[in-house]
Amino acid sequence: QVQLQESGPGLVKPSETLSLTCTVSGRSITSNYWTWYRQTPGKGLEWIGNIHYSGRTNYSPSLKSRVTIFIDRSKTRFSLNLNSVTAADTAVYYCARGDGWHLYWGPGTRVTVSS
Amino acid sequence: EIVLTQSPGTLSLSPGERATLSCRASQSINSNSLAWYVQKPGQAPRLVISDASTRAAGIPDRFSGSGSGTDFTLTISGLDPEDFAVYYCQQYGDSPVTFGLGTRVEI
Numbered sequence A: 001q002v003q004l005q006e007s008g009p010g011l012v013k014p015s016e017t018l019s020l021t022c023t024v025s026g027r028s029i030t031s032n033y034w035t036w037y038r039q040t041p042g043k044g045l046e047w048i049g050n051i052h053y054s055g056r057t058n059y060s061p062s063l064k065s066r067v068t069i070f071i072d073r074s075k076t077r078f079s080l081n082l083n084s085v086t087a088a089d090t091a092v093y094y095c096a097r098g099d100g101w102h103l104y105w106g107p108g109t110r111v112t113v114s115s
Numbered sequence B: 001e002i003v004l005t006q007s008p009g010t011l012s013l014s015p016g017e018r019a020t021l022s023c024r025a026s027q028s029i030n031s032n033s034l035a036w037y038v039q040k041p042g043q044a045p046r047l048v049i050s051d052a053s054t055r056a057a058g059i060p061d062r063f064s065g066s067g068s069g070t071d072f073t074l075t076i077s078g079l080d081p082e083d084f085a086v087y088y089c090q091q092y093g094d095s096p097v098t099f100g101l102g103t104r105v106e107i
Helices: none
Strands: A003-007 A018-025 A033-040 A044-052 A058-060 A069-073 A077-081 A093-098 A111-113 B004-009 B010-012 B018-025 B034-039 B046-050 B063-068 B073-078 B085-093 B103-106
Touching: A003 A093, A018 A033, A018 A093, A018 A111, A033 A069, A044 A069, A044 A077, A044 B085, A058 A069, A077 A093, B004 B085, B018 B034, B018 B085, B018 B103, B034 B063, B046 B063, B073 B085
Parallel strands: B010 B103
Antiparallel strands: A003 A018, A018 A077, A033 A044, A033 A093, A044 A058, A069 A077, A093 A111, B004 B018, B018 B073, B034 B046, B034 B085, B063 B073, B085 B103
């Protein structure tokens, strides 16, 4: 059974970098794609981007200039960095396995951008 | 990017009734690459249907998906109390992946 768990600060100051990690258990990260989403009441579910175990990445055009997704050297985690955050980046962030439809999701972590 | 429009916004039904949810795309979706998810408060989305009509593991057969091109439907034949939640459609045939804004199925 694959399990994913997001972790990271729940509060980030404006203009700083939001950094989240998704820890994967039950399945090697060295296969498949791994994806980040976020959800807000106003915009709903939004695809941020994904990473293939080879290191190849794909990013949302609207976030591409501020996003980096990478796989941890431990090969059990993958991470999201979103820089120059504003209040508009306040959301629940989810990680998921796969590219396309997703059977496995983390429970989500709420991140608030505020001074 | 492909915009997905879900209707109705809210569906008010009773247990045992049939629910029909619509998802319309702004352009044709490649290879019927459309999924449906259900989400309950405080939880992550849960996959219900992939590839327009394939039920996910563990999903009861009262759930069915249909459609192609730009028009897709999720049908729940005989609502169970646990089915009252928000349903989202997602297209993954074109980048970026996009979601509809959801249909709330309420009692």
